[in-house]
Amino acid sequence: MTPKVSILVPIYNVSSYIKRCAISLFEQTLEDIEYIFIDDASPDDSINILEQLIEKYPNRKNQVKIIRHAKNRGLAATRNTAINASSGEYIAVIDSDDYIELNMIEKLYKKAITENADIVVSDYYMEYQHTTVKKYDYVSEVKEENFKNIIIYDKTCTMLWNKLVIRSLYERADCRVPENLNYYEDRYVMTRLYYFASKIVKINEAFYHYTQYNIHAITKTNNKMHFENVLQFWSEFDQFLKSKKLYEKYKQTMELPKVQSKVRLIIDTRSYQLRKKFGDIFKEEEKNCLKYFSFGEKLMLILVRYKMYVLAHLFHNYLFIKSKILKKCEKYF
Numbered sequence: 136m137t138p139k140v141s142i143l144v145p146i147y148n149v150s151s152y153i154k155r156c157a158i159s160l161f162e163q164t165l166e167d168i169e170y171i172f173i174d175d176a177s178p179d180d181s182i183n184i185l186e187q188l189i190e191k192y193p194n195r196k197n198q199v200k201i202i203r204h205a206k207n208r209g210l211a212a213t214r215n216t217a218i219n220a221s222s223g224e225y226i227a228v229i230d231s232d233d234y235i236e237l238n239m240i241e242k243l244y245k246k247a248i249t250e251n252a253d254i255v256v257s258d259y260y261m262e263y264q265h266t267t268v269k270k271y272d273y274v275s276e277v278k279e280e281n282f283k284n285i286i287i288y289d290k291t292c293t294m295l296w297n298k299l300v301i302r303s304l305y306e307r308a309d310c311r312v313p314e315n316l317n318y319y320e321d322r323y324v325m326t327r328l329y330y331f332a333s334k335i336v337k338i339n340e341a342f343y344h345y346t347q348y349n350i351h352a353i354t355k356t357n358n359k360m361h362f363e364n365v366l367q368f369w370s371e372f373d374q375f376l377k378s379k380k381l382y383e384k385y386k387q388t389m390e391l392p393k394v395q396s397k398v399r400l401i402i403d404t405r406s407y408q409l410r411k412k413f414g415d416i417f418k419e420e421e422k423n424c425l426k427y428f429s430f431g432e433k434l435m436l437i438l439v440r441y442k443m444y445v446l447a448h449l450f451h452n453y454l455f456i457k458s459k460i461l462k463k464c465e466k467y468f
Contacts, residue, residue, distance in 0.1 A: 138169035138198070140240050140299070141223030144231050145213040146172055150179040152232035152346065157185055159234040161192040165241035170199045171217045172231075176207040181231070211312040211320045218305050226302055228295040232346050233262075239342035243299035246338050253304060253332040258341035259297040264348045272297060274337035285329045286385060288392050293322040297343045304328050309375070318364035319396075326372060330379070357404040362413045365396045369417075390420040391427055398432050401439055405455075407448045414439040 142160055146153065160170060174182050182201065189196055202220055204213065214228065225247055227240060243255045261268045273290040275281050284291035304310055310327045312320045329335065369389070376382040397417050401410050418440070425433055431454065438447040 138223040139167040140165065140225045140227055140244055141169040141171055141221035141302075142227045142229055142240070143214065143217035143221060144170070144172045144229050145175060145210055145217065146181050146185070146231045147175045147177045147207070147210075147213075148179050148181065149177070149231040150181045150184055152234075153181045153184050154188055156229065156231050156234050157188050159237065160229065161188070161195045162237050163235075163240045164238045165244060168195075168198060168240060169221060169223050170195070171221050172199065172201045173213045173217045173220075174201060174203040175209070175213045176204050208314065209317040211316050212314040214320070215311055215314065218311070221302075224302060225299050226305055227299050230296055230345075233296065234344050234346075236342040236344075240299070242338060242340070242342070246336060247299055247301070250334065250336045252334045252336040253301045254328060254335040255299045255338060256292075256335065257297050257338045257343065259292070259343040259345055260341050262344045262346045262348070267344075269341050272337065274335050278332075278335075281332075281335055282326075282329050283385070283388060285325055286388055286392060288322070288395075293325045294345075295321045295324060296345070300328060304331055307331060313367070313371070316364050316367055318361045319368040320364075323368055323371070327375070330375075357400055357409075358406070359409060361404075362400055362409060362416075365400060366413075366416060369393055369396070387423075391424050393417045393420050394424045394428075394436075397421075398428065398436065401447070402432065402435050402451060402454065405451070407444060410439060410447055410451075411442075411444045414442070414444070 144156070144160070149156070160168075172182075172185060182203075185201070189199055200220060202216060204216070208216075217228075218226070225244060227243070229235065239257070243257060246252065247255045256272050256274050258269060258271050261270055270292070271290075272292045273284060275284065281291070285293060307327070310324055310331065312323050316323055372389075373382060376385055394417050397413075401414065404410060421436060421440070425436065428436070431450075435447060435450060438444075438450060
């Protein structure tokens with residue numbers, strides 16, 4: 136019998152978080168759930184912790200699959216393995232260092248069935264060390280507006296984890312992530328899911344807790360892979376739009392998000408060489424977008440544009456030290 140929902144959980148180096156995550160999954164109010172955990176050759180004892188916890192939930196034990204990769208293959212490959220192994224009517228993707236409210240899956244599933252929706256979206260929480268901030272996702276009743284918003288990445292969240300998605304969308308070849316795309320992989324999938332979805336609906340409640348203090352998370356340190364994956368993402372999205380004869384329609388819409396992705400990388404990376412190597416990406420798009428950036432962001436773009444990489448590196452160091460001081464000050468106020 137087909138489960139109502141498959142929950143997919145990639146696991147890599149999350150021994151400090153997996154117990155909290157798994158408890159929030161096993162204690163869901165919806166009974167008919169299939170759990171797919173993928174061990175991406177995790178070097179710690181995450182799987183041992185998970186296996187011990189499963190024994191405490193005998194009613195869930197037969198619903199759990201643990202699949203192991205012989206070697207680390209990255210997040211994209213792990214997600215694809217999980218999708219291939221799943222059989223649920225709908226699919227939820229949960230990061231193993233995060234956790235969810237105990238009624239999340241039931242509420243999203245009931246909404247999907249009631250509304251006959253392909254995708255159900257909810258709000259979410261950003262979990263910092265000393266505070267929790269509620270974030271609001273946005274869904275329009277107009278399909279084209281949703282697709283445009285997912286490109287812009289402004290009021291619409293491009294992450295998969297606060298959404299329940301009908302299985303048939305994931306079965307499309309277009310909605311599978313290339314196995315070497317381990318950064319921007321959610322955004323890659325979301326642009327395709329929003330394009331193909333017939334109906335997207337929203338629940339105005341927050342269920343997902345997105346942890347911001349896992350130092351091992353892939354988004355915490357920008358390296359060469361991040362730059363290469365951003366370039367790959369936009370190149371493949373350009374090709375996707377061209378295949379749908381929509382490139383010219385959205386070409387201008389893409390300018391700002393392309394430059395935003397560049398700005399985040401060149402400011403955050405600690406590598407002088409990476410800033411130098413990738414400084415010219417999206418150079419043409421910059422011309423129409425500078426007005427949207429802060430003074431500091433503009434300064435970094437100008438320094439890189441005119442190849443003043445030493446000054447750009449010094450400016451990065453200043454911003455890094457400033458952020459560290461501000462974080463320390465937050466503890467006392």
